[in-house]
Amino acid sequence: MNPAARHAQLCREIAELDHAYYVLDAPKTSDRAYDALFDELRRLEAAQPELVHAGSPTQRVGGAPREGVTKVEHEHAMFSLDNTYDEAAVREFDRRVRDGLRTGSVVHYVAEPKLDGASLSVVYDRGQLVLGATRGDGRVGEEITPNVRTIRGLPLTIDDPRRMTLRGEVVIYKRDLATINQTRIARGEEPFANPRNAAAGSLRLLDTREAAERPLRVLFYELVDRYYATHHEALAAIRTLGLPTHGLHRVCDSLDTLLAFIAEFDLRRSQLPYETDGVVVKVDELAQRDLLGATARFPRWAIAYKYAAERVTTVVRAIECDLGRTGAITPVAVLDPVTVSGSVVSRASLHNSDYVADKDVRVADTVVIEKAGEVIPQVVSVDVGKRPPGTQPWQPPTQCPSCGHAVVRVADEAALRCPNASCPGRLEALLFYFTRRSGMDVDRLGESLIKQLVDTKLLRDVADIFALPEKRESLLALPRMGDKSCENLLASIEEAKRGRTFSQLLTALGIPLLGSVAASTVAGRYRNLRALLERPVEALRDELAEIHGIGPKMIDSLCAYLADPTQRAILEKLLQLGVVANEPEPEPVVTSGPLYGSSFCVTGVLTRPREAVHEQIRAAGGEVLDRVKKGTTYLVIGDKVGDTKLKAAKKQGAQIITEAELDALLQRDMRSS
Ligand code: IVH
Numbered sequence: 001m002n003p004a005a006r007h008a009q010l011c012r013e014i015a016e017l018d019h020a021y022y023v024l025d026a027p028k029t030s031d032r033a034y035d036a037l038f039d040e041l042r043r044l045e046a047a048q049p050e051l052v053h054a055g056s057p058t059q060r061v062g063g064a065p066r067e068g069v070t071k072v073e074h075e076h077a078m079f080s081l082d083n084t085y086d087e088a089a090v091r092e093f094d095r096r097v098r099d100g101l102r103t104g105s106v107v108h109y110v111a112e113p114k115l116d117g118a119s120l121s122v123v124y125d126r127g128q129l130v131l132g133a134t135r136g137d138g139r140v141g142e143e144i145t146p147n148v149r150t151i152r153g154l155p156l157t158i159d160d161p162r163r164m165t166l167r168g169e170v171v172i173y174k175r176d177l178a179t180i181n182q183t184r185i186a187r188g189e190e191p192f193a194n195p196r197n198a199a200a201g202s203l204r205l206l207d208t209r210e211a212a213e214r215p216l217r218v219l220f221y222e223l224v225d226r227y228y229a230t231h232h233e234a235l236a237a238i239r240t241l242g243l244p245t246h247g248l249h250r251v252c253d254s255l256d257t258l259l260a261f262i263a264e265f266d267l268r269r270s271q272l273p274y275e276t277d278g279v280v281v282k283v284d285e286l287a288q289r290d291l292l293g294a295t296a297r298f299p300r301w302a303i304a305y306k307y308a309a310e311r312v313t314t315v316v317r318a319i320e321c322d323l324g325r326t327g328a329i330t331p332v333a334v335l336d337p338v339t340v341s342g343s344v345v346s347r348a349s350l351h352n353s354d355y356v357a358d359k360d361v362r363v364a365d366t367v368v369i370e371k372a373g374e375v376i377p378q379v380v381s382v383d384v385g386k387r388p389p390g391t392q393p394w395q396p397p398t399q400c401p402s403c404g405h406a407v408v409r410v411a412d413e414a415a416l417r418c419p420n421a422s423c424p425g426r427l428e429a430l431l432f433y434f435t436r437r438s439g440m441d442v443d444r445l446g447e448s449l450i451k452q453l454v455d456t457k458l459l460r461d462v463a464d465i466f467a468l469p470e471k472r473e474s475l476l477a478l479p480r481m482g483d484k485s486c487e488n489l490l491a492s493i494e495e496a497k498r499g500r501t502f503s504q505l506l507t508a509l510g511i512p513l514l515g516s517v518a519a520s521t522v523a524g525r526y527r528n529l530r531a532l533l534e535r536p537v538e539a540l541r542d543e544l545a546e547i548h549g550i551g552p553k554m555i556d557s558l559c560a561y562l563a564d565p566t567q568r569a570i571l572e573k574l575l576q577l578g579v580v581a582n583e584p585e586p587e588p589v590v591t592s593g594p595l596y597g598s599s600f601c602v603t604g605v606l607t608r609p610r611e612a613v614h615e616q617i618r619a620a621g622g623e624v625l626d627r628v629k630k631g632t633t634y635l636v637i638g639d640k641v642g643d644t645k646l647k648a649a650k651k652q653g654a655q656i657i658t659e660a661e662l663d664a665l666l667q668r669d670m671r672s673s
Pocket of ligand 1: 079080081082112113115116117118119120135167168169221222280299302304
């Protein structure tokens with residue numbers, strides 16, 4: 001095939017795959033296969049630059065910043081919609097519509113979701129996307145074509161030569177908003193209050209590359225040109241052209257069907273990946289729309305019915321500070337339990353001290369709670385009117401809540417940290433991590449017992465756990481420690497001493513950046529702790545650099561850890577106390593299976609041990625990665641997910657799925673194979 005034909009074919013294939021992925025939500029191929037096509041296209045264009053044209057998928061990201069703000073006058077004014085909040089107002093709208101038409105006219109309405117994002121106007125001409133613009137004041141908007149071109153799933157070319165002006169909503173999926181906000185908070189930036197602000201802000205970014213990194217989507221809901229007799233036909237045509245639409249409209253031939261749609265849609269909408277805040281009711285027949293016309297601001301043929309937002313109020317009983325194993329201090333609001341979006345919330349992260357100060361959240365305040373992206377409970381605002389007398393603004397801790405050491409604020413970080421390496425609170429957090437199922441799995445060592453053992457100095461580091469069998473007397477002297485529970489505890493420690501792999505031990509140590517997958521790679525190479533400790537750190541550095549999947553930052557972190565005399569002493573102590581932790585022979589690599597070709601990074605607290613999930617993925621032919629990197633297909637998230645992984649997933653375009661979704665993948669694939 002000649003290069004020009006191959007180029008055209010690649011452009012078409014990639015556009016089809018984008019459509020399947022972003023519009024139909026039904027990926028047709030693995031990310032790896034997609035990347036291969038994309039790479040081929042890039043290479044072809046590098047060799048023959050004359051093949052590049054504006055419709056090529058490589059041209060989505062312009063790279064050059066938009067130069068200032070250019071205004072465009074809309075060919076057709078962009079109206080806003082009159083809002084209503086109850087059934088009576090919908091009835092009233094129906095009456096006005098009928099009054100405005102000839103008596104006895106048959107009126108059909110189209111009811112469709114009111115998408116909560118930023119409105120967008122695009123123009124295609126001779127099959128090419130030629131303009132993207134914001135609504136602005138409805139008459140004049142901002143020209144944002146370079147940013148609009150970065151929206152995946154928006155075709156750069158369509159198979160229709162007519163000039164077409166389309167209206168749609170740019171949305172950010174709920175799960176993506178949660179990701180963006182966690183990143184922003186981690187960077188000390190203000191989180192977006194809602195997907196609308198996030199979408200609008202992203203569209204107007206001057207840096208097109210930054211816009212390209214935002215997970216924007218667009219869903220069209222209007223074709224302005226009068227090419228069809230009815231709105232529902234126009235929606236069908238939009239879809240046939242491969243343009244993304246919501247596909248959730250219903251043609252209603254009576255007020256009753258319309259009201260029924262409004263009621264039904266309210267029950268379904270929380271399941272949608274994007275936010276909706278109501279239903280838009282539109283007259284279906286365009287000739288009738290023309291008869292009805294518009295007021296200065298609103299068309300007379302459409303109305304928005306808005307649902308009440310799912311927010312609840314509750315009272316802040318305390319503001320606590322959580323301390324992590326790295327010393328990070330996070331303020332958390334302890335709340336009177338309330339149900340929000342289907343689950344009971346009794347704690348809400350307040351992210352960092354700036355967040356608390358900005359919102360002025362105080363103990364005893366009545367606060368409005370909402371689930372951000374319907375996942376993470378957030379304190380939205382404080383009802384100052386309900387503030388009891390005598391409250392004080394919350395003071396960020398100046399001292400570590402555990403050891404009293406002065407806290408530090410790391411430059412460029414909003415988080416406060418306890419820098420004391422021997423802080424008992426940090427030790428408790430580390431011990432808790434060390435003994436979880438993903439690590440050394442000492443199941444009898446729970447949070448409160450850990451605290452007691454740290455308080456009584458029976459545990460000063462992680463190795464001390466394995467000295468506990470020698471300290472039976474002291475253990476039995478602890479409050480609430482009976483013979484039986486002491487036996488169980490010691491048995492679980494003995495079991496952990498011999499029954500864990502080296503990768504579990506390495507994971508349990510919580511070495512920064514060394515997650516369970518990297519730990520298992522390193523463990524596979526060195527087999528046991530003794531062998532690892534015997535390597536001179538410099539030699540180790542070179543050896544690790546040779547290993548696939550171990551990056552330079554991990555190497556720095558692991559080498560720094562091994563070079564630290566305190567840590568080394570703890571590792572030696574583990575060996576002296578008889579911790580075996582040998583790595584078994586590796587399983588043969590599976591080169592087929594339902595997940596073959598996809599890669600997975602698993603993070604957060606899951607319902608089963610992470611290693612077990614890894615095993616299932618490997619057994620199904622999937623590749624397990626420690627971190628999200630270029631080409632990673634999926635990030636599987638559990639509870640308490642850290643920002644870094646989410647940020648990386650967003651950056652690298654990995655799909656974020658829950659454990660349940662992973663199970664569905666495994667199951668679906670099992671059924672079909
Ligand atoms: S039609 C003249 N349909 O709501 C009618 N708008 O409050 C033009 N919106 O600016 C809009 N979902 O950004 C229409 N299905 C939908 C919509 C929708 C959300 C937004 C749109 C508009 C705003 C008006």
